[in-house]
Amino acid sequence: MTLSQKIITRARELGFDRAAIVPARRLEHAEQYLEWLKEGRHGDMNYLDRYHDLRVDPAKMEEGTKSCVVLLKNYYREADKLAGGLRIARYAHGDDYHDVLWDRMRELAAFIHAESGAEVATRPATDTAPLLERDLAALAGLGWVGKNAMLINPEIGSFCFIAEVLVDQDLEPTDELVPDRCGTCSRCIDACPTNAIVSPGVIDARRCISYLTIELRGPIPRRLRPLVGDLLFGCDICQAVCPWNSKAVPTEDPKFQTRDKYRDLTPQELVCFELEDYVEYFSKSAMKRAKLRGLKRNAAVVIGNTGGEEDVELLGRRLLDDEDEPLVRGHIAWALGQIGGEEARRILERARQGEDEAYVLEEVREALAKGSSPRS
Known part of the structure; x- marks a missing residue:
């Protein structure tokens, strides 16, 4: 096997559901992202308006980066509503994914060091670095960015964490781009209670229930509170109605099972x-x-x-x-x-x-x- 094939095999052994390798280069939707910021659609998430050059180019994220190992981890579960009456976004039912995936990515980074036979700098990240991860995953051939702005993998859907290891070695790319397969479907747009999907692939965070219940630090705007319904933390509506998730398989990873304490809360x-x-x-x-x-x-x-x-x-x-x-x-x-x-x-x-x-x-x-x- 090539080094790239060995890395992907090891990633699957560590519990990742999909892995791909892509050369580090400027992301295609860089300009659209910058325009999104100018329009103020990021709300109070001011951290998104920093390090523009790093977010849109993984080669600048870590000095010497030549390749990106991009990883997907399924976290799907069939229901987000618990017996106590609360609805919690599916990704938050278990342990913090940052900690879980970081441990596994560190193991993968160590594997790359050992297999390469050289001191190869690696940097693992998952939602912790200023990087447009969904665009990077699409560039790696792991899916396409749908109308709800989520990465959709044609085999496992969109209920996935995205993670990456940046490597300062030229690795053989593994996948080709996956074409956009949303077609004329608009279920996610139609189902959003707050009309946060203002156009295909464009989210106004200021109206998004996930933003309102997680990122917003002040009062939830009064006009939007009734639309929050019984959603305590986050929102999966635009994913739940997506046809590509109709055959999603619940994760068996023990780290992402619903905590017992949450069930009757x-x-x-x-x-x-x-x-x-x-x-x-x-x-x-x-x-x-x-x-x-x-x-x-x-x-x-x-x-x-x-x-x-x-x-x-x-x-x-x-x-x-x-x-x-x-x-x-x-x-x-x-x-x-x-x-x-x-x-x-x-x-x-x-x-x-x-x-x-x-x-x-x-x-x-x-x-x-x-x-x-x-x-x-």
């Missing part, structure tokens, strides 16, 4: 979490990305969308006891306004009299303006 429990609970539940989890305040904010929105009058007392305690940050209390006030009813109104009136945080008062004012009729 309710939004009512989560909105009451303290720091020690957060550490216990989300240690070594990708869900840490949203931080405790973000997860509690999201839980309040879920209760506002799916809860009832039986939740008013709990929400009232959290709002009036001043135990939470203003961001969380503001979304709790919104949830009370959504549920409605006389008791919710009494609580909001008490909050208006005793609250001194301007943001929370604004949410209370708006919640009271909705009236007192309970949601039917």
